[in-house]
Amino acid sequence: MNKPLVSEARSWAKILAPYKLPHHGRSVFELILTMGLFALCWGAMLWSVGSGYWLYFLLLVPTAGLLVRMFLIQHDCGHGSFFRSKLANDWLGRFIGVLTLTPYDFWKRTHAIHHASSGNLDRRGLGDVDTITVHEYRALSPFRKLLYRLYRNPLVMFVLGPTYLFFLQHRLPIGLMRRGWVPWVSAMSTNVGIIAVAIAGMWIFGVKEFLIIQIPVTILATTIGVWLFFVQHQFEGAHWDHEEDWSRHHAALHGSSHYDLPPVLTWFTANIGIHHVHHLASGIPFYRLGKVLIDHPELKDVGRITIGESLRCIPLALWDEDSRKLISFREFRQMTANQASA
Numbered sequence: 001m002n003k004p005l006v007s008e009a010r011s012w013a014k015i016l017a018p019y020k021l022p023h024h025g026r027s028v029f030e031l032i033l034t035m036g037l038f039a040l041c042w043g044a045m046l047w048s049v050g051s052g053y054w055l056y057f058l059l060l061v062p063t064a065g066l067l068v069r070m071f072l073i074q075h076d077c078g079h080g081s082f083f084r085s086k087l088a089n090d091w092l093g094r095f096i097g098v099l100t101l102t103p104y105d106f107w108k109r110t111h112a113i114h115h116a117s118s119g120n121l122d123r124r125g126l127g128d129v130d131t132i133t134v135h136e137y138r139a140l141s142p143f144r145k146l147l148y149r150l151y152r153n154p155l156v157m158f159v160l161g162p163t164y165l166f167f168l169q170h171r172l173p174i175g176l177m178r179r180g181w182v183p184w185v186s187a188m189s190t191n192v193g194i195i196a197v198a199i200a201g202m203w204i205f206g207v208k209e210f211l212i213i214q215i216p217v218t219i220l221a222t223t224i225g226v227w228l229f230f231v232q233h234q235f236e237g238a239h240w241d242h243e244e245d246w247s248r249h250h251a252a253l254h255g256s257s258h259y260d261l262p263p264v265l266t267w268f269t270a271n272i273g274i275h276h277v278h279h280l281a282s283g284i285p286f287y288r289l290g291k292v293l294i295d296h297p298e299l300k301d302v303g304r305i306t307i308g309e310s311l312r313c314i315p316l317a318l319w320d321e322d323s324r325k326l327i328s329f330r331e332f333r334q335m336t337a338n339q340a341s342a
Contacts, residue, residue, distance in 0.1 A: 009249035012299075013280050019292055020081065020283035027082050030287060031073060031092070038066040045213050046205060056213075063213075064220035065268035071100045071225060072270035072286060078108040079282045098193035101166045101218065105186035106173050115282055118233065119251030121319070122243040129157075129230055131240075133319045134332060149329065152317040157230065162222035231310045232257050232275040237303050238326050240319050252279035258304040266290075276303045 041063040048055035076082040077093030090104070097104035114127030124131065130151065137145065150156055171191055173183040201210040239255035241247075259273030266273060271289040277299060278289060293300050305313070315328035320335075327335070 009253040012253060013249050016277065016281040016284065016292060019288050020281060022081055022084055022285045024083060026287055027285065034066060034069045034073060038063065038070065041066060042213060046209055049209050049212060060216060060220065064217045064224060067100065067217060067221040068224050069268055069270050070096050072272050074100060074104065076286055078111055081283045081285045097190050098197055101170055101194060103170055103186035103190040106183040109182065115279065118279060119240050119255035120243060120246045121240050129234055131319055133321055137318055154314055158223055158227055162226040163219055166222045228269060228272060231259055231313050234316055234326065235305050235313045249280065253302060256303060258300065258302060259310065260304050260306055
């Protein structure tokens with residue numbers, strides 16, 4: 001590990017510390033605005049169901065975007081950055097978790113592990129997108145290679161996977177029994193909340209009306225959310241190291257992307273595209289991340305990718321420790337062929 005680069009990243013962590021203090025008035029405003037717009041769009045879609053569906057399809061994407069924004073408010077609660085009160089953060093996070101199908105306390109724990117180990121080759125497997133190295137892939141059996149290729153298929157990664165993750169996997173946190181009772185209590189209490197909301201929604205609005213709005217909106221929102229998480233760490237400039245060379249600050253700054261989105265998408269995604277800053281100082285409320293880039297424009301180009309460039313990240317699937325970059329299966333085959341001919 002280059003010591004000057006590590007020192008630089010640690011210096012940035014200190015520089016960004018003053019931005020961490022949340023503003024309660026701004027937090028309440030962002031919460032009311034987001035949830036109010038979501039309710040308004042949901043109500044307009046409900047009206048459209050009985051009036052020709054044209055408004056339903058027009059509002060499907062922005063309504064899903066508002067659900068993503070609600071998840072990112074929940075995300076800030078998990079980092080203790082939305083309110084100064086831990087109690088306020090946790091209970092708001094649990095409430096939103098019912099709407100986003102995400103057990104808050106369970107997710108909060110796994111996401112903390114993600115932040116504590118992002119970019120560390122020796123601490124993969126929880127709270128991140130499964131990524132293996134070229135050497136590990138070569139050592140797999142043909143069947144395990146097939147499974148990994150299926151997992152990395154765009155249809156599975158961005159369509160089937162998100163639906164499975166939020167609708168099914170989050171209902172039972174299997175595999176986390178060794179981590180105590182919190183994941184199970186979180187999941188079961190969230191399940192009870194989801195059932196209560198679903199029953200109330202179907203009773204008030206009608207079974208068909210509730211399901212025909214909530215299910216497509218949630219499926220689209222989960223796909224958007226997984227896509228955002230993917231490009232935040234699976235991009236051409238991504239950075240990985242083994243434990244002995246790994247630095248949390250360096251991995252945060254150089255292993256997380258700056259997904260430079262148009263202003264309207266930046267608003268819907270609550271500045272989460274400024275992910276390198278978020279990983280470096282996760283206590284910064286989402287509405288102050290933009291101010292960081294205004295005050296420190298030198299951070300704008302660190303790990304920056306545009307929408308067009310992000311599409312090139314889709315094939316990336318293997319970490320090549322020799323070239324220190326993510327490569328596609330096609331590049332792996334070409335590399336293997338070149339080595340064989342040599």
